[in-house]
Amino acid sequence: MNFCGKTIPTRANAKYDPEDLHRCHLHSGHAGRCQEYPYLDHLAGVAPKVKNKVVRDATKTTGAAWKSDDAGPNRISRWVMMLDDEELLALGIDMSKLKPGIVAKLREKSASYDDCMASAKYLTYLVYGMANAPIPDQYTRQYLEALFGPINAGTTSCLICKSQLDFADFSEARRGRAEIETAHAQPRLHTPGNVGFAHRDCNIAQGDKTLPEFYEWIAGILERRRHSGG
Amino acid sequence: MNFCGKTIPTRANAKYDPEDLHRCHLHSGHAGRCQEYPYLDHLAGVAPKVKNKVVRDATKTTGAAWKSDDAGPNRISRWVMMLDDEELLALGIDMSKLKPGIVAKLREKSASYDDCMASAKYLTYLVYGMANAPIPDQYTRQYLEALFGPINAGTTSCLICKSQLDFADFSEARRGRAEIETAHAQPRLHTPGNVGFAHRDCNIAQGDKTLPEFYEWIAGILERRRHSGG
Numbered sequence: 001m002n003f004c005g006k007t008i009p010t011r012a013n014a015k016y017d018p019e020d021l022h023r024c025h026l027h028s029g030h031a032g033r034c035q036e037y038p039y040l041d042h043l044a045g046v047a048p049k050v051k052n053k054v055v056r057d058a059t060k061t062t063g064a065a066w067k068s069d070d071a072g073p074n075r076i077s078r079w080v081m082m083l084d085d086e087e088l089l090a091l092g093i094d095m096s097k098l099k100p101g102i103v104a105k106l107r108e109k110s111a112s113y114d115d116c117m118a119s120a121k122y123l124t125y126l127v128y129g130m131a132n133a134p135i136p137d138q139y140t141r142q143y144l145e146a147l148f149g150p151i152n153a154g155t156t157s158c159l160i161c162k163s164q165l166d167f168a169d170f171s172e173a174r175r176g177r178a179e180i181e182t183a184h185a186q187p188r189l190h191t192p193g194n195v196g197f198a199h200r201d202c203n204i205a206q207g208d209k210t211l212p213e214f215y216e217w218i219a220g221i222l223e224r225r226r227h228s229g230g
Numbered sequence: 231m232n233f234c235g236k237t238i239p240t241r242a243n244a245k246y247d248p249e250d251l252h253r254c255h256l257h258s259g260h261a262g263r264c265q266e267y268p269y270l271d272h273l274a275g276v277a278p279k280v281k282n283k284v285v286r287d288a289t290k291t292t293g294a295a296w297k298s299d300d301a302g303p304n305r306i307s308r309w310v311m312m313l314d315d316e317e318l319l320a321l322g323i324d325m326s327k328l329k330p331g332i333v334a335k336l337r338e339k340s341a342s343y344d345d346c347m348a349s350a351k352y353l354t355y356l357v358y359g360m361a362n363a364p365i366p367d368q369y370t371r372q373y374l375e376a377l378f379g380p381i382n383a384g385t386t387s388c389l390i391c392k393s394q395l396d397f398a399d400f401s402e403a404r405r406g407r408a409e410i411e412t413a414h415a416q417p418r419l420h421t422p423g424n425v426g427f428a429h430r431d432c433n434i435a436q437g438d439k440t441l442p443e444f445y446e447w448i449a450g451i452l453e454r455r456r457h458s459g460g
Contacts, residue, residue, distance in 0.1 A: 221390070
């Protein structure tokens with residue numbers, strides 16, 4: 001399956017993006033005008049907040065959910081964070097003025113435009129695989145199934161704790177945050193297969209460990225606890 | 231062993247405290263002037279930051295380490311948070327103006343003055359039990375051992391992961407935070423036995439779960455992971 005790939009003019013709100021970055025992700029030879037996220041049209045109609053979350057989590061440096069108010073300076077496109085300090089300064093982003101912890105977080109979330117687009121598609125696929133998810137229209141189903149295989153509601157699990165995710169958890173906020181977040185098996189790798197959805201608690205517990213490191217760590221905790229009788 | 235218990239005049243920086251709250255914790259019939267934390271004099275000399283951390287963690291509503299700069303409005307004595315909203319308003323603290331999440335955090339950390347003092351003693355005892363901890367002077371050793379039993383360096387473990395804690399980890403900051411934090415087996419119970427030191431990562435992973443809930447949760451994760459082959 002080939003995509004159109006024509007350049008889509010950068011919108012005003014993506015002010016750090018190179019002129020010719022955004023591409024059409026309709027299939028080649030499509031009718032009508034070019035679109036960057038055609039497979040998200042259906043979700044935009046039935047669950048616009050979830051659609052916005054997919055785009056934001058796939059393309060922005062913050063994993064913060066839509067109700068978070070401390071996202072701060074990190075709502076920047078992931079691909080912008082692939083530029084070096086000098087290039088960023090030319091764009092008006094002075095990394096030397098940010099705290100080392102913020103810089104590390106921003107840099108950790110850097111990813112190419114192509115990886116972000118592939119992640120957006122995969123996250124959308126995972127959304128439709130959640131229990132109680134809306135049923136995709138025919139166009140969306142075909143688009144996503146051609147990339148990732150059959151869509152079956154009830155098959156998407158938390159990337160970390162492996163229990164089933166429910167679409168309703170997107171809207172169950174706690175302390176002002178959504179219950180479902182985007183997570184990464186390898187924190188620095190933003191690609192389909194490595195990216196997924198997770199419970200907020202699970203994502204926090206994983207921290208900056210890789211998933212294998214996390215499992216080894218908690219297995220060690222349970223092991224030591226058995227021996228300590230604690 | 232009885233303590234003196236005489237009132238110590240409230241210092242200017244404890245502006246929300248009742249007049250006669252602070253007590254002398256020297257043994258009864260002591261010579262010289264009254265002292266609230268006599269068992270912390272030795273640590274104040276050899277590791278003043280750790281001494282300050284023990285007092286702050288034992289008595290303040292925040293668990294934030296000394297380098298944190300977002301402690302915000304929650305550096306308030308734990309016992310003040312036992313007052314109801316009306317009493318707090320009379321002291322100039324308007325709880326209705328704080329976000330629900332902040333209020334919940336503050337209230338969760340409320341504890342009586344006596345529980346805070348007992349926790350401070352127990353935390354000090356745990357400090358001397360860490361690997362590579364300073365050796366307490368005779369007065370401090372006798373004071374703490376009479377309360378909690380023998381002090382042996384290398385016996386204090388992380389409350390959560392049960393691995394040995396090293397005194398040096400107090401100063402190993404990461405992203406501006408100390409590596410060792412105060413933690414609670416039951417988040418709402420601030421007493422010796424329930425309070426302890428933990429690695430920052432462990433404390434974050436535990437979140438607002440009790441320790442038994444946390445262990446059950448991570449055991450479930452490992453169990454599901456085995457079955458998912460993930």
